[in-house]
Amino acid sequence: MNFMETLIRKIDKNKIDEKVIAEAGKFLREGKLVAFPTETVYGLGADALKEEAARKTYAAKGRPSDNPLIVHIADYEDLKKIAVNIPPETDMLAAHFWPGPLTMIFEKSDIVPYGTTGGLDTVAVRMPADPVARALIRAAGGFVSAPSANTSGRPSPTTAQHVEEDLNGKIDMILDGGTVDIGLESTILDMTVIPPMILRPGAITTEMFEEVIGPVGVDETLLSDKSTQAPKAPGMKYRHYAPKAKLMIVEGDLREEILAIRQLAYEADRKGHPVGVIATNETLPFYNHGIIKNIGTRENEKTIARNLYSILREFDEENVDTIYSESFAIQGIGTAIMNRLEKAAGHLRIPAKDIVKLQKYRRITFVSGTDSARGPMAAELLRHCDLKQEYVINSRGMVVLFPEPANQKAEAIMKSAQMTLENHSSLQFDGDNIQEDTLILTIDANQKEKILAEYQLSENVYTLNEFIDDNTEIPDPYGKPLTAYGECYEVLDRLIKKLADKLNSLTEEKE
Ligand code: AMP
Ligand code: MG
16 A cells, blocks of 8 residues: 555644544545544544445555444434434434444445445444544534544554554544543444344443343353354454453452462563563552553543553553453443453453462461571572562561561671671561461471460461471571581571472462
């Protein structure tokens, strides 16, 4: 295709510049392509009644021509000109949801070319609410076909910059009206069947339809990768909305999802694979590995819908090869969010439980007498091991009257091995800190006995020797010269390496 100049015109929906609209409308009447904002996503407009204009639309998007376009109107009376056998519920639905993010499918009239409908005898019609879109449709003669203004397969555009990224040089004009409001494509409702059937979920939800016309059907291929049937909206069969990286949706209850994503991101980082995480406002603080992006707040899922595509595009700018996303409940707008996420992920899902169940321990506490030498040394040695899983590693003492820095000789030995205890401050062992995923490892047997006797703990308390099945005595260097600390270090270093192997064998490697 030849490169053409793409004019970019700013437009303010609260103060519409009629000159810009007239120019864009003229372009459309001449059979040219103009991208414009709607409340859902940016549309790639063309004259819906011209076969040739539809052909250009498919070419610019690189879209398969069996994937029909939606015809946009600005006045309800115009529906009768392009659709026939319009069922009676249409009036009620239009009264509630038009103008707005609802597309309805009807039998087409003769004036609609097959180019626009992808060869079908039905036509998809929407009346958008965005004032720029409405003004443009009127200026263009009333019928504007508009698929999303992206290259086929990429995430739909929610800003004019997204359109430019994909279509600069391939279309005649872009109207830049800023960021869209909803961010997901319209709900598609097939009015040619009884009861009407949802072919694509969107901001108008099942619940909202049911309040107006009673039960509606839902195309069962939505949200299911198992169905062998083709989806009824031809466009839904394509891998869509997809970022360049492999996107995987982690599913479970939110706590498990967080733990699983933490582990997956940790593992990727450890192997040097650049990784992304799609988090929410509420869960953001729990992640610390990879490139983490906040998609919005769970308190108001509309924010998540609005950010979804731009986040997927942002990840294309980052050097990540895998993205892990939390999932959302299938209700209200969440249904549309999950539908788009699932499509972007090509239905790759990971049950959070499968990851989390391999993590018996998430915290490891070493217990020594005063938490000033052997305990902190063991903890620091373990932090320097290559672990397949992330642990919170710390140390405590059985008798700590007040916090003190680590023993100076212990620190000197650690320094000579390129480690340090300089941030250590001794702490008293306290049963309240112990959770069911805490592994307690004591330096000697007395400490273990005392813990078992004094704190109602029966599980997850071992001496280090016992846990790794190695009886090498860990010498107590207290009050002895530096060389004794050195000998103690040698023993601990070996035992902790064994401990790391044991922990790694508990966290089975997954691909
Ligand atoms: P887009 O323009 O990118 O929002 O995509 C339009 C969507 O509407 C695609 O999924 C199409 O398959 C669907 N669609 C358009 N016309 C029809 C129709 N007559 N019957 C069923 N689905 C349609
Ligand atoms: Mg699209």
